[in-house]
Amino acid sequence: MNNSSYGTLIVNVKTARGAIPVEGATVTVSGLTPQEDGTSQRTIEYVLVTDSAGLTPKVQLEAYPRMQTPEGDEIPPPYKLYIIETSKDGFYSVENTNVPIYEDITSIQPVEMLPLADIPEGKRPRVIYNESGGPSL
Amino acid sequence: MPGTPVIPEYITVHLGSAGNPDAQNVTVSFADYIKNVASSEIYPTWPENALRANIYAQISFALNRIYTEYYRSRGYDFDITNSTAQDQSFVYGRDIFQNISEITDELFNDYLRRPGTVEPLFAQYCDGRNVMCDGLSQWGTVDLANQGYTPYEILTYYYGDDLDIVFDTSVEGITSSVPERPLRLGSSGNDVQRVQVRLNRISTNYPNIPKIYPTDGIFGVSTDKAVREFQKTFNLTPDGVVGKGTWYSIYRIYNAVKKLNELDSEGLSLEEISRQNPNQLALGESGIGVTIVQYFLAYIAQYNESVPPISITGEFGEETREAVMDFQRAYSLPVTGEVDAATYYTLYDTYQGIIKNVEPSIFESVARPYPGFPLIPGIEDENVAYLQEYLNFISDTLTDIPKLTVDGIYGPETENAVRIYQELSGIPVSGITGVNTWNSIAALYDDIRAADYLITSQYPGYTVK
Numbered sequence: 001m002n003n004s005s006y007g008t009l010i011v012n013v014k015t016a017r018g019a020i021p022v023e024g025a026t027v028t029v030s031g032l033t034p035q036e037d038g039t040s041q042r043t044i045e046y047v048l049v050t051d052s053a054g055l056t057p058k059v060q061l062e063a064y065p066r067m068q069t070p071e072g073d074e075i076p077p078p079y080k081l082y083i084i085e086t087s088k089d090g091f092y093s094v095e096n097t098n099v100p101i102y103e104d105i106t107s108i109q110p111v112e113m114l115p116l117a118d119i120p121e122g123k124r125p126r127v128i129y130n131e132s133g134g135p136s137l
Numbered sequence: 138m139p140g141t142p143v144i145p146e147y148i149t150v151h152l153g154s155a156g157n158p159d160a161q162n163v164t165v166s167f168a169d170y171i172k173n174v175a176s177s178e179i180y181p182t183w184p185e186n187a188l189r190a191n192i193y194a195q196i197s198f199a200l201n202r203i204y205t206e207y208y209r210s211r212g213y214d215f216d217i218t219n220s221t222a223q224d225q226s227f228v229y230g231r232d233i234f235q236n237i238s239e240i241t242d243e244l245f246n247d248y249l250r251r252p253g254t255v256e257p258l259f260a261q262y263c264d265g266r267n268v269m270c271d272g273l274s275q276w277g278t279v280d281l282a283n284q285g286y287t288p289y290e291i292l293t294y295y296y297g298d299d300l301d302i303v304f305d306t307s308v309e310g311i312t313s314s315v316p317e318r319p320l321r322l323g324s325s326g327n328d329v330q331r332v333q334v335r336l337n338r339i340s341t342n343y344p345n346i347p348k349i350y351p352t353d354g355i356f357g358v359s360t361d362k363a364v365r366e367f368q369k370t371f372n373l374t375p376d377g378v379v380g381k382g383t384w385y386s387i388y389r390i391y392n393a394v395k396k397l398n399e400l401d402s403e404g405l406s407l408e409e410i411s412r413q414n415p416n417q418l419a420l421g422e423s424g425i426g427v428t429i430v431q432y433f434l435a436y437i438a439q440y441n442e443s444v445p446p447i448s449i450t451g452e453f454g455e456e457t458r459e460a461v462m463d464f465q466r467a468y469s470l471p472v473t474g475e476v477d478a479a480t481y482y483t484l485y486d487t488y489q490g491i492i493k494n495v496e497p498s499i500f501e502s503v504a505r506p507y508p509g510f511p512l513i514p515g516i517e518d519e520n521v522a523y524l525q526e527y528l529n530f531i532s533d534t535l536t537d538i539p540k541l542t543v544d545g546i547y548g549p550e551t552e553n554a555v556r557i558y559q560e561l562s563g564i565p566v567s568g569i570t571g572v573n574t575w576n577s578i579a580a581l582y583d584d585i586r587a588a589d590y591l592i593t594s595q596y597p598g599y600t601v602k
Binding site: 009010012015016017018019020021051052053054055078090091094096099100102103104105106107108109110112114115116117118129131132134135136137 | 166169177178179180181182221226228229230231232233234235236238264266267275276342343344345346366369370372389390393394396397439440441442489490491493494495
């Protein structure tokens with residue numbers, strides 16, 4: 001079913017509820033391939049850096065062919081899943097997992113960065129958002 | 138609840154079912170909320186008219202929850218949950234889709250209601266395959282759209298013919314409604330000037346947006362360039378036309394930028410901010426300790442959506458208690474609603490972290506905050522000197538205002554200039570500088586300063602690197 005369908009992704013890295021763009025953040029986009037044991041294998045697709053507007057370049061990612069109205073019970077979801085990791089000095093790292101990409105659709109991944117608290121090195125949690133794929137339709 | 142519905146600036150979403158007290162709340166802008174719901178509920182690959190019909194239903198559903206105070210009136214500290222059994226899906230932090238984002242920017246202040254009523258329709262829906270219901274069928278909208286139904290026809294198919302769409306409802310925090318005709322190259326007037334001043338202010342935080350000069354209300358090439366760059370930055374179609382979506386996005390971002398600066402210029406003095414925990418603070422208390430805690434919370438809320446933006450009153454009321462609880466939940470502290478030592482230190486460290494880590498240039502000082510007492514004719518005070526300085530600066534743009542001698546004395550000339558300013562700005566004319574007049578003058582001073590900032594570094598007509 002992989003006959004070269006693609007979707008587009010742009011990552012939008014900001015802080016302060018969109019009032020400040022985060023320039024120079026490193027954004028790693030990886031594919032998630034489900035394995036038989038229930039885990040997912042990661043394959044790095046792109047390593048991107050944000051510009052002065054906090055935006056990465058737009059990149060193409062493989063998606064499944066578009067299906068608007070699947071019939072029957074066993075319908076594969078019409079999207080492919082990715083994981084996006086964003087980091088920048090002075091901010092908590094952010095991981096967006098199970099990010100769905102649809103064919104011919106531009107996905108905008110907003111990443112709200114939280115400045116690090118003024119605490120000693122060590123206790124630096126990474127903020128993880130599980131997007132759990134697509135709608136339960 | 139009485140009165141006509143307005144679109145709230147923010148909506149507070151409980152990330153769990155209503156009965157789950159451990160679930161976190163997040164406070165996000167209403168448009169961002171709808172973009173997320175639409176991206177979570179339906180497929181972006183559906184036909185456009187199906188997407189539009191669903192988005193109308195999602196907006197109305199959320200507004201109904203807010204308007205009827207469904208959760209608030211039951212004692213909860215949120216407007217809606219993200220449980221699909223109770224409300225609609227919302228996946229905090231998820232990706233949104235360009236087409237859904239653009240449709241939402243256009244529709245976010247339109248909603249459904251029954252003719253003769255004001256309440257937003259309780260627009261129930263379900264997927265129409267696994268779950269059936271009386272309301273709209275999500276999959277059904279796809280079939281109808283493919284048969285050529287318009288969004289309104291799809292909606293009346295499910296909700297009945299007695300259905301109104303209310304267009305362009307007023308939006309909390311945005312005083313100027315969208316111009317009747319979209320603004321574009323060649324347009325002119327006050328609305329163009331509003332856009333120019335706001336884009337210039339935004340561009341101090343977003344240096345990729347070129348400054349517009351002069352901000353003369355004429356939509357020229359530099360305005361066109363700035364609008365296109367703004368649109369590119371905020372996921373709008375970069376066509377250089379300020380229609381409804383771009384207009385409200387400019388205001389939304391401008392308000393965010395502005396709020397940040399206001400908190401900053403209200404800043405606390407070094408003596409006030411100490412790592413010393415003032416005392417255990419709880420509901421009903423008041424004083425400087427409460428003010429500091431509220432300031433920390435309001436400041437952190439600008440960065441962390443798990444903390445709701447609150448007002449700084451010096452009184453530890455219900456709003457403060459809820460914000461403290463949200464903060465404690467977000468930072469894994471015992472959720473007590475009281476500020477004990479651990480909560481205070483976490484507030485302090487989080488605040489200091491923001492100050493240290495965010496680009497210091499963002500925090501360049503702006504106009505001074507309201508001195509705390511009204512300036513009246515006859516007094517002599519350093520704040521009068523600031524007022525005179527600001528008015529002089531503004532008078533380069535608002536040329537009706539006469540130039541003043543900066544001497545700190547509130548004499549007849551100063552009073553006259555204040556009266557003229559009040560008249561021009563629609564503030565009741567008194568000649569006294571109270572909090573509203575001060576804030577208005579200070580804000581305009583900042584806006585013009587932001588615009589002027591360009592003149593030293595950029596020249597109109599040159600390509601900006």
